[in-house]
Amino acid sequence: MHRNSMESRNVSRRGFVKGIGAATGAALAAGGNSRLAMAGTFSASLPDLQAALNACTTDEDFWKTVRREFLLDPAIIYMNTGTEGAMAGLTVESLKSGYLAFAANPMGACYYNPTYSYEQKPNRTKVAAFLGADPEEVAFTMNTTHGLNLILNALPFQSGDEIITTLHDHAALPSPLDCLRDRRGIVPVRIALPTLVQSRQEIVYRFASALTPRTKALAFSHINYTNGLRMPVRELCDLARAYGLISIVDGAHTPGMIELNLHDIGCDFYCCSGHKWLNGPAGTGVLYIRNAPSNPWSVRPVMTELYDSLATRPITDLFQYSGQHNTPAYTAVAVAVDFVKTVGQAKIEQRVKDLNSYFKKKVVEQWGDAALLSTTLPEFASGMGTFNPFLNHYDMMKIISFSTRVRTEYNIITRFVGWLEKPGGPTRYGQRVSTHLFNEEKDVDSFLDAAAKAVASIGR
Ligand SMILES: Cc1ncc(COP(=O)(O)O)c(C=O)c1O
CATH class of the missing domain: 3.90.1150.10 (Aspartate Aminotransferase, domain 1)
Incomplete structure (x- = not known):
């Protein structure tokens, strides 16, 4: 049985579907559309979904089966996952189970149940494997913006240090850099990219041309939010390494959309969202720190309750332990990962x-x-x-x-x-x-x- 299945929380599936029905009713009362009838047609478990997918004989059948797992209002055509994903029924079910667990026994959930506890070990382990990282290299965050702000402020940048970004980055990256410019005197350098790129070398060359003796880091998106360009991320990380620079990647759009292996990419820091292409709940993201146990960059978190463990725990633990997080949402991200693995990344x-x-x-x-x-x-x-x-x-x-x-x-x-x-x-x-x-x-x-x-x- 799946760890986060409804059965394990003693909540009946029927009750859940009824719950969705009630939400639908509320949406209707608020002026929603009456064609939400498809809500509730999703599989009872991931093995059930797997069996349904295995039984598909055509591609069309396969994707129609996948589509039935989602609760999207049939009155809309949703084509903005780049801003916010759409949770599958099983993900909502996991979220609901988590909140019920907290409601029933708060300490049992947040303290004694490893799935919902502060440390988030089982969920971090699952998400890390999915991203091609080690469990101790990842911490959950609220979103990509949160991760980028946390890590940019935690690195020991000094006045005059230059950080190269592009004019295609989402505000989540230049905004904390501009803040660091005003607070610590770091120098954000924003380079232009051709709208219609012809070659990977063209992009790498633009970054290389912007290097100076004061450059300390390259920070860029894996997939640009502007026009969906998939950047030559490995080559850019190689460039950073060749010049002794830090590489920081905004991966808001990658998990759930493309196959990822952060070790292969070779970046030092990677921040991504659980709520976009993974179709996880709002307010979820992941921060990856390469080689977190040895912390070669002298990262010092600006928000932690575990600073006295700096010498003994991976630096990601210091990020993870920062008050009570929305751990049912992180658990639902792990379910969203299982969902993607079931369909096939x-x-x-x-x-x-x-x-x-x-x-x-x-x-x-x-x-x-x-x-x-x-x-x-x-x-x-x-x-x-x-x-x-x-x-x-x-x-x-x-x-x-x-x-x-x-x-x-x-x-x-x-x-x-x-x-x-x-x-x-x-x-x-x-x-x-x-x-x-x-x-x-x-x-x-x-x-x-x-x-x-x-x-x-x-x-x-
Ligand atoms: C490239 C990029 N980075 C960051 C973000 C912000 O994501 P989040 O809401 O997870 O902070 C977005 C949002 O659209 C984005 O497109």
């Missing part, structure tokens, strides 16, 4: 990339090459692609109006993004479309249909 990666390249192909057919703001080269592919159907890509009001119309008039959820193509601007805008395991080609078709109508009414 490699299969999911292929699926999200296939759907996204279908999207990109259709964009070019519909609006021409100039509308596509993501490269189509397979080595840079991910589950996010960005386009701008308007002639002027620098008109913010048009893209906002487009994004809003597609969401409010057609119930299709995507998001607009913007980035500087060179320091000082101007900002180029586009609409980002995330394709995940619960999406299908007809979602892309519906989106592009809606997009065409929205563009027609706004004017190109």
